[in-house]
Amino acid sequence: xxxxxxxxxxxxxxxxxxxxxxxxxxxxxxxxxxxxxxxxxxxxxxxxxxxxxxxxxxxxxxxxxxxxxxxxxxxxxxxxxxxxxxxxxxxxxxxxxxxxxxxxxxxxxxxxxxxxxxxxxxxxxxxxxxxxxxxxxxxxxxxxxxxxxxxxxxxxxxxxxxxxxxxxxxxxxxxxxxxxxxxxxxxxxxxxxxxxxxxxxxxxxxxxxxxxxxxxxxxxxxxxxxxxxxxxxxxxxxxxxxxxxxxxxxxxxxxxxxxxxxxxxxxxxxxxxxxxxxxxxxxxxxxxxxxxxxxxxxxxxxxxxxxxxxxxxxxxxxxxxxxxxxxxxxxxxxxxxxxxxxxxxxxxxxxxxxxxxxxxxxxxxxxxxxxxxxxxxxxxxxxxxxxx
Amino acid sequence: xxxxxxxxxxxxxxxxxxxxxxxxxxxxxxxxxxxxxxxxxxxxxxxxxxxxxxxxxxxxxxxxxxxxxxxxxxxxxxxxxxxxxxxxxxxxxxxxxxxxxxxxxxxxxxxxxxxxxxxxxxxxxxxxxxxxxxxxxxxxxxxxxxxxxxxxxxxxxxxxxxxxxxxxxxxxxxxxxxxxxxxxxxxxxxxxxxxxxxxxxxxxxxxxxxxxxxxxxxxxxxxxxxxxxxxxxxxxxxxxxxxxxxxxxxxxxxxxxxxxxxxxxxxxxxxxxxxxxxxxxxxxxxxxxxxxxxxxxxxxxxxxxxxxxxxxxxxxxxxxxxxxxxxxxxxxxxxxxxxxxxxxxxxxxxxxxxxxxxxxxxxxxxxxxxxxxxxxxxxxxxx
Ligand SMILES: [Zn+2]
Ligand SMILES: [Zn+2]
Ligand SMILES: [Zn+2]
Numbered sequence: 028x029x030x031x032x033x034x035x036x037x038x039x040x041x042x043x044x045x046x047x048x049x050x051x052x053x054x055x056x057x058x059x060x061x062x063x064x065x066x067x068x069x070x071x072x073x074x075x076x077x078x079x080x081x082x083x084x085x086x087x088x089x090x091x092x093x094x095x096x097x098x099x100x101x102x103x104x105x106x107x108x109x110x111x112x113x114x115x116x117x118x119x120x121x122x123x124x125x126x127x128x129x130x131x132x133x134x135x136x137x138x139x140x141x142x143x144x145x146x147x148x149x150x151x152x153x154x155x156x157x158x159x160x161x162x163x164x165x166x167x168x169x170x171x172x173x174x175x176x177x178x179x180x181x182x183x184x185x186x187x188x189x190x191x192x193x194x195x196x197x198x199x200x201x202x203x204x205x206x207x208x209x210x211x212x213x214x215x216x217x218x219x220x221x222x223x224x225x226x227x228x229x230x231x232x233x234x235x236x237x238x239x240x241x242x243x244x245x246x247x248x249x250x251x252x253x254x255x256x257x258x259x260x261x262x263x264x265x266x267x268x269x270x271x272x273x274x275x276x277x278x279x280x281x282x283x284x285x286x287x288x289x290x291x292x293x294x295x296x297x298x299x300x301x302x303x304x305x306x307x308x309x310x311x312x313x314x315x316x317x318x319x320x321x322x323x324x325x326x327x328x329x330x331x332x333x334x335x336x337x338x339x340x341x342x343x344x345x346x347x348x349x350x351x352x353x354x355x356x357x358x359x360x361x362x363x364x365x366x367x368x369x370x371x372x373x374x375x376x377x378x379x380x381x382x383x384x385x386x387x388x389x390x391x392x393x394x395x396x397x398x399x400x401x402x403x404x405x406x407x408x409x410x411x412x413x414x415x
Numbered sequence: 416x417x418x419x420x421x422x423x424x425x426x427x428x429x430x431x432x433x434x435x436x437x438x439x440x441x442x443x444x445x446x447x448x449x450x451x452x453x454x455x456x457x458x459x460x461x462x463x464x465x466x467x468x469x470x471x472x473x474x475x476x477x478x479x480x481x482x483x484x485x486x487x488x489x490x491x492x493x494x495x496x497x498x499x500x501x502x503x504x505x506x507x508x509x510x511x512x513x514x515x516x517x518x519x520x521x522x523x524x525x526x527x528x529x530x531x532x533x534x535x536x537x538x539x540x541x542x543x544x545x546x547x548x549x550x551x552x553x554x555x556x557x558x559x560x561x562x563x564x565x566x567x568x569x570x571x572x573x574x575x576x577x578x579x580x581x582x583x584x585x586x587x588x589x590x591x592x593x594x595x596x597x598x599x600x601x602x603x604x605x606x607x608x609x610x611x612x613x614x615x616x617x618x619x620x621x622x623x624x625x626x627x628x629x630x631x632x633x634x635x636x637x638x639x640x641x642x643x644x645x646x647x648x649x650x651x652x653x654x655x656x657x658x659x660x661x662x663x664x665x666x667x668x669x670x671x672x673x674x675x676x677x678x679x680x681x682x683x684x685x686x687x688x689x690x691x692x693x694x695x696x697x698x699x700x701x702x703x704x705x706x707x708x709x710x711x712x713x714x715x716x717x718x719x720x721x722x723x724x725x726x727x728x729x730x731x732x733x734x735x736x737x738x739x740x741x742x743x744x745x746x747x748x749x750x751x752x753x754x755x756x757x758x759x760x761x762x763x764x765x766x767x768x769x770x771x772x773x774x775x776x777x778x779x780x781x782x783x784x785x786x787x788x789x790x791x792x793x794x795x796x797x798x
Contacts, residue, residue: 252677253676332671357600364688
């Protein structure tokens with residue numbers, strides 16, 4: 028929020044200098060930061076209670092997704108501040124955070140150093156010395172076994188194309204629309220983050236920096252993607268279902284779950300922006316304000332469903348803040364579908380037991396008259412993303 | 416440039432680009448595919464039984480005109496053996512209904528169907544014009560919505576017909592799914608995509624055979640079949656909030672044409688994920704479908720305060736007015752879902768309105784409650 032010219036004192040602490048707005052009341056930077064911190068700490072406490080395995084004092088070990096966008100950057104800052112606060116009290120355990128940025132720019136050859144993302148991650152690393160940072164290239168997702176790759180239009184390595192970035196790029200090129208590419212990219216990033224968190228048994232939970240606003244947009248984005256079944260899994264804190272596939276045959280090997288939490292879920296996007304203006308050092312880490320390098324895979328010439336939703340919620344957040352919270356609360360109340368049913372090879376959510384071609388809304392699949400059997404491994408929404 | 420051939424018959428020239436999937440079709444193929452899809456909807460959801468008397472809620476607008484035309488065609492082609500009747504509501508808004516009622520009358524002749532027009536005055540003792548005169552323009556969309564919803568059922572009852580079909584299309588259903596999510600109305604969300612509303616408990620069954628038909632395709636169908644319809648919009652503007660959902664759907668459709676159908680699909684799936692306890696249904700309510708009612712207060716609540724916890728209480732207060740003297744009826748479990756016997760507690764219960772006997776979760780149905788207020792106003796004015 029820009030500074031106001033009138034000099035109303037902070038409604039919370041009566042400080043003279045109160046340039047920020049909290050629920051339409053003038054607020055000083057300290058009080059605003061405290062408000063955000065409180066909302067954040069409340070969710071962390073909830074998470075701590077959920078995943079704690081023993082009563083021993085051991086560090087809380089979490090993997091945090093870092094897109095370099097405002098929310099995840101604020102999340103790292105909040106974690107850091109909280110660590111310092113905790114450091115003064117000896118009674119609670121410290122934090123062990125591994126922040127991961129997934130570099131989606133496929134134009135760099137693997138092993139390149141000094142890509143924009145790697146430069147940024149070094150900035151973060153230098154500032155937050157207590158935390159570990161890692162920049163992982165998106166092409167690493169091809170090693171991930173939580174995706175049924177046989178269900179996706181990925182060129183096979185023996186088909187003359189063995190370079191992972193190139194294979195991925197060819198797959199993205201085959202997707203029918205910008206919306207599809209944005210959707211598949213989002214799912215792959217999540218798979219990669221989950222995979223890293225799960226493989227390193229050191230870490231107990233994956234933290235994602237979604238605000239109330241972005242969770243609302245994500246919910247409705249999934250509604251528009253035809254992925255109604257996935258929504259309660261996507262918006263709630265808790266254990267997310269994961270299926271491990273055999274990379275060669277695509278056969279299911281194992282099913283498990285892994286906790287994903289959104290500690291910023293009770294903050295609006297606007298509140299996070301204000302928090303960032305209270306602490307200029309957050310924005311200073313990312314001077315050019317690059318939110319990852321998604322341009323390489325998702326062209327911004329056309330609008331995607333994801334962007335339409337994000338814009339919608341940013342536009343209604345101020346006049347109708349209530350609906351933003353409503354969406355998250357409502358979709359969060361939905362039951363999670365029975366996880367023993369076969370699951371979708373891309374988004375991981377259970378498939379419709381009745382099958383999609385018998386759905387009354389569709390006369391049958393006229394996209395694939397030859398009836399490619401691999402399609403049955405994807406849910407309605409993922410089929411839409413892959414086939415159009 | 417040579418003309419594009421139809422992708423279906425490969426013979427005729429394509430004149431239609433299907434809004435739903437951008438398929439290029441000739442006129443005949445478009446018409447037949449549109450009809451086949453409605454037929455598929457009807458048969459896959461077992462909507463009718465042979466010999467059934469069905470009232471088509473007819474407004475003279477494009478949706479209900481297309482519905483009447485398609486049903487007549489399918490009834491003959493597939494031998495549904497339905498006894499179809501046109502049922503129109505005259506709200507009593509001067510100058511607004513005159514033309515559309517004329518259209519319905521012409522439709523009755525064109526489709527050789529009997530027509531019944533029921534007036535608000537004969538049903539409620541009030542025309543919409545009189546309502547507006549009494550309470551002003553503010554909030555009258557609530558009246559219009561509630562009255563209209565019941566008017567079709569009441570009209571059908573007069574004709575002794577137990578099934579009313581309405582022209583709600585996929586855009587309407589998708590809009591309602593989004594509206595219910597934005598309002599945080601889980602109970603309505605679970606019902607909003609049902610093709611049939613009202614259940615075995617209610618006297619009149621409601622269904623929407625055009626549930627999967629795109630609004631744009633309905634317009635195209637009407638155009639290519641040269642149907643006689645009248646453009647009607649409720650002259651009393653609905654809540655502004657519904658407008659934002661409508662425009663959101665239009666922008667999504669632009670980005671990905673299948674989005675409307677995909678939202679309907681998601682809505683159906685979410686309906687299956689709705690916890691049993693909120694699924695109790697009420698015959699006077701079709702999941703917020705096209706109703707302008709009850710949203711107005713909520714919209715005000717949403718604007719008033721962004722505070723999450725507070726908001727939840729406010730909305731609850733609006734909903735949980737405990738019925739006092741209703742007959743408690745068992746809540747039907749959703750088919751295919753397990754009930755674990757714990758479905759007791761503060762469930763909304765179904766009963767009949769003490770005044771008119773219409774199905775209601777309150778002791779008095781919405782229409783009668785509104786009428787009470789109106790009649791009180793009228794008495795006040797008389798004094
Ligand atoms: Zn202060
Ligand atoms: Zn899926
Ligand atoms: Zn043709």
